Amino acid sequence: MEILIKASQFILSLSLLIVLHELGHFIPAKLFKTRVEKFYLFFDYKFSIFKKKIGETVYGIGWIPLGGYVKISGMIDESMDTEQMALPPQPWEFRSKPAWQRLIIMLGGVFVNFVLGIFIYIMLMWAYGEKYLPNENVKDGVWVENKLAENLGLQTGDKILTVDGQKVKKFNGLSLEFINGNKYEIERNGQVLEQEIPEDFISQLMDRGKDAGAFLYPRYPFTIGGIQKDSLNASSDLKKRDIIVAINGTPINYYDEAKAVLSKYKNQDITATVKRGNETKEVVLKVSNSGNLGVVFSTIPFNDLEKLGYYDLADIEYSFTEAIPAGLKKSWKTLTDYMKQLKKIFNPSTGAYKGLGGFISIGSIFPSEWSAQSFWEITAFLSIMLGFMNLLPIPALDGGHVVFTLWEMITGRKPGDKFLEYAQVVGFILLIALLLFANGNDVYRWIQSLGN
Structure with missing residues (x-):
């Protein structure tokens, strides 16, 4: 059931991002009277799960969940429709449009990704604010x-x-x-x-x-998560969620302080001062010859730590107008953090490539229980990530088409169709290699987990 919930959120988020990204290409293409032959969620190699033609465009859902696409007439893309490109250019085709219109069409998807991510972060700030441990x-x-x-x-x-x-x-x-x-x-x-x-x-x-x-971790109080069955204190009055605040009169503010104190009382009985709810009581416990109590330590959520007086959390609420700059700031930090991580991934000495993941890794970041806040936070992050990735100057991505179009606008020379075809093939091979590596990492980590 947990896997189903994660997978459902992943598919929903991915579908939303793909459809809106492709819509970012579709709308300016239509505005500039460019024919759009297909609008697809996922890829439809050989067959489609669903398709319907409305006007000049076929709308559909493919069976390969690796993305989606719009097939724009007269454009060299993943369809590699060389037959169409061999015919004379038509006024409704992408290649017949001015360079500035082609640039806007190509940047439309990335623009939507960034705007969507920013919009979601603004709405999250407005709806939930921020709560964190400063x-x-x-x-x-x-x-x-x-x-x-x-x-x-x-x-x-x-x-x-x-x-x-x-x-x-x-x-x-x-x-x-x-x-x-x-x-x-x-x-x-x-x-x-x-x-x-x-x-x-x-x-x-x-x-x-x-x-x-x-x-x-922050320093936690000595909270009892459980008592081991073979422990010397299995029959003691100690209970789960008790917090030990003193040992033989020596204050214990944090769990890490207990080890040094207990080491003084090996094979002895001690009196532990225990906080249980709103009351404080004394409990006699035995210390083993290794200097422990035979209990399981438990961490506490930050909210509970605040109630107990250990840490003060920041709890910020935003009006709608305040949420706008807060959402923009969050979006910018998300983008710059991702860029820093990507830089380290391309540096082999960092070993960051080990963390590169595919669909399993992306799906696993969704929570195992539905949370609207978590879903939209992850979707906003993925939207900004996809926007940046699509801007990379790789021929099979939007960024590659943008580079070629900018080159044409600056030099006045348009790259030849054959060059664009070869560049598309090279870019596609690079993307497939990256996809295989990322998902291969997922499989490798999964196999490792089976052996642990």
Whole structure:
């Protein structure tokens, strides 16, 4: 059922983005009296799931869910209709239109992607506002409990100040800042230190596996998630969701502080001060010879941490007019973050290519339960991502056609049809190779997960 919910959201989001993108080509083509032969969601190699001709255009749904297209007369595209191109140009064809009209037609899809992403972010800001943990409110620093964070030179209690000289605003976005960054500043024991982020940080992050969780956490209270069956304290009065706030009178503000305290009482009984709901009580517990209580630690959602007084969250509401600049700012950050990640993907030494994913990876980012907010946030991100990807100067993409058209407008010389055909083939091969690599990564990670 979980897979079905994720897949349904993915298909719905993808279909919406494809249809609107192709509509961005379709509308200016029609405005400039250019014939559109086909308007398709997904590809229809050999046959279609559905098709209907209205006027001069066949509207349909293909069976290969790798995108969609509009077939514009007199244009060298993925259809590779060389027979039509061999005939004399007709006034309704794309190739007969002025360069500026062809440029607008080609940029229409990308324009819609960016406008859609911005619009969704504006509406999300208006409807839901923003709620996050400000980095400056993590006053006692981060919790370091894995090798990756240790290898970065971080220690529990460090306060992250900046990444690449920019102040970190949201603790929730710290992982992304490190992925895109090159150096960071911390405050440790009143000293400000600058550290380098290893070039292969993304590779190390990917090697941990998708279920490893974040590499940095705020410091959490010592919350009981459960008691092990063979634990010395299996029959104690300790209960799930209890929070240990002191051990033999020594205050325990955070879980990471308990280890050092418990190590002093190996093979002894201790009195733990426990917070349970609104009451506080004393519970006698046994410490094992390895210095632990035989309990399972549990993290707490940020909302609950705020209620307990550990952290103050920022909860910002926007009027419609305030949501516009907030949505624009969010869109710009989404775009620039994606550009930074793409730059690292093309640098083999970063290992970022390991994170490149196909349809499985994209589908997996949708939540396993329906959430309108999450769905639209992901759709906005994908819309901006698709807009940027389509601008890349690869012949089979809109960006490739734009480059050739700009060349014509600047030099006054139009590339020949044969050159455009060959360029389209090369671009198509590059895209297929990228598609195979990305989805191959998905399959490889899936096989790895079966072995774990």
